[in-house]
Amino acid sequence: MPQMSPLSWILLFIYFIILLMLFCIYNYFIIFYKNPSSSKKKFSKISLNWKW
Template identity: 45%
Template sequence: MPQMAPISWLTLYFIFILTLFLFLAQNYFTKIDSLEKNSKSIYKSKLNWKW
């Protein structure tokens, strides 16, 4: 089996790192959006109970 050239390993490393960062950024920003949507809906559905 032929060995990979160092430039191929470097390219492969950068592709994996870029994929990891894109995945983490996507999860981070979707979590912020979902928290903002949930917080708005929580305040709208808040009930004052009068005993």
């Protein structure tokens, strides 16, 4: 039935959007972020005075 084809496309679109969102959320939470306090220690050792 051709009348049902648009509904099918909409469901496929929703399905792939949900998959994309789940994939992005999964990738966001799998990355291990470093503690910001450890990065501040690196910058405190570096001299920010220009030599020229």
